[in-house]
Amino acid sequence: MRIIPTTLAALASLSAAGAAQAHFQLLYTPQMQLPEPADIELRMVFGHPLDNGHVMDMAAPERFFVRFRGEQTDLADSLTPITWQGAENAGKALGASFKAQRQGDYSFVLVPAPYWEDGENTFIQQFSKTIINRGGLPTDWYEPVGLPTEIVPMVKPYQVFAGSTFTGQLLSDGEPAAGIECEVEFINTSVDVTANAFGKETLITAPETVIVTMTDANGVFTFGIPRPGIWGFACLEAGPVTEHEGKELSQDAVLWINVVELD
Numbered sequence: 001m002r003i004i005p006t007t008l009a010a011l012a013s014l015s016a017a018g019a020a021q022a023h024f025q026l027l028y029t030p031q032m033q034l035p036e037p038a039d040i041e042l043r044m045v046f047g048h049p050l051d052n053g054h055v056m057d058m059a060a061p062e063r064f065f066v067r068f069r070g071e072q073t074d075l076a077d078s079l080t081p082i083t084w085q086g087a088e089n090a091g092k093a094l095g096a097s098f099k100a101q102r103q104g105d106y107s108f109v110l111v112p113a114p115y116w117e118d119g120e121n122t123f124i125q126q127f128s129k130t131i132i133n134r135g136g137l138p139t140d141w142y143e144p145v146g147l148p149t150e151i152v153p154m155v156k157p158y159q160v161f162a163g164s165t166f167t168g169q170l171l172s173d174g175e176p177a178a179g180i181e182c183e184v185e186f187i188n189t190s191v192d193v194t195a196n197a198f199g200k201e202t203l204i205t206a207p208e209t210v211i212v213t214m215t216d217a218n219g220v221f222t223f224g225i226p227r228p229g230i231w232g233f234a235c236l237e238a239g240p241v242t243e244h245e246g247k248e249l250s251q252d253a254v255l256w257i258n259v260v261e262l263d
């Protein structure tokens with residue numbers, strides 16, 4: 001949720017709905033640590049994961065690629081348009097599969113097209129990143145991939161323990177971005193990559209308001225993770241471009257991490 005003074009109507013409708021919904025571009029894969037070579041499924045859905053709210057229609061993305069050991073491979077050809085069934089509605093989404101063969105870190109990156117959000121009178125473009133590991137050998141999860149804005153993890157993102165903390169550095173045009181709000185959510189329902197659907201139920205009652213952490217002078221934020229799950233961070237209005245087709249554009253940096261119990 002962006003607090004823009006001019007969108008009073010949007011704010012009114014949000015408070016009427018009772019729940020604050022943050023937008024998150026999912027770049028979901030069921031398993032972020034793969035012991036053996038595997039064909040992995042990826043699903044790209046634009047939704048509101050903590051509320052298990054409505055899903056939005058995605059247009060054809062600008063870019064979809066993976067970076068492995070410093071080498072970038074375009075995966076745009078592997079994208080398939082799908083219909084994603086949310087708890088409330090269905091929306092246009094994308095699927096892909098990928099063969100993770102060699103050991104190391106794979107950074108998947110999605111650059112969606114700007115999405116027009118009528119309720120906030122702005123375009124939203126969320127540069128999204130999910131890093132997985134094959135074979136337990138860490139390689140370069142802490143390296144930026146060179147997006148206009150991105151969250152660089154400072155904790156191994158595919159293995160974070162519930163009750164510990166996650167720290168990331170937000171970059172804009174390659175430089176630390178200070179004083180930016182980062183919204184925090186986790187996927188608060190089941191995800192079925194065969195049926196392309198979220199579950200109907202939520203796992204826990206979503207908090208009343210959006211969880212937010214701020215970046216400090218070095219663009220660094222930290223958040224204590226209370227429970228396992230796939231958690232996402234969305235740092236808002238962090239990118240260099242602020243206008244699209246004559247309208248306001250919010251370029252956000254999104255990172256997904258895998259949080260597990262230590263037991």
Ligand SMILES: [Cu+2]
Binds near residue numbers: 023056
């Ligand atoms: Cu929305």
